[in-house]
Amino acid sequence: MIRRAKLFQFDAASSEWKERGTGDVRLLVHKETKKMRQNLEGLxxxxxxxxxxxxxxxxxxxxxxxxxxxxxxxxxEYSETPPTSETLAI
Incomplete structure (x- = not known):
């Protein structure tokens, strides 16, 4: 499944939503482990x-x-190193 969306991240320090990017959201399933992940790549x-x-x-x-x-x-959330805990909105 692919959908175009705008992703926001909540910044606790300023108590506001910050835009992370716009792009295609994909739900991907690993063939062997069957684990599902969400991926958004910027346009x-x-x-x-x-x-x-x-x-x-x-x-x-x-x-x-x-x-x-x-x-x-x-x-x-794995797009940054090291992985961090985030509040996201789409």
Whole structure:
């Protein structure tokens, strides 16, 4: 499944949403382990904006103040080194 989307990251220091990038969101499944991950690659950059594994404890919540937006917490986001815990919205 591929969808065009804009990704935001919540910055706790400034208490505001910051844009991470716009691009194609893909849900990918590993052929052997069957683990699923989400990947968003930027449109104008050849870099990965976000990649993380989906887990059973993740909960999509409507993003207050934005009708078509959803937010969730990620335990380990791998597009940056080292992996970090993030709150994301799409």
């Amino acid at each position: 104008h950059k050849l870099l990965r904006c976000v990649t993380f594994f989906l887990s059973a404890d993740m909960r999509l919540q409507p993003n207050i103040g934005s009708d078509p937006s959803w937010a969730w917490k990620v335990a380990a």
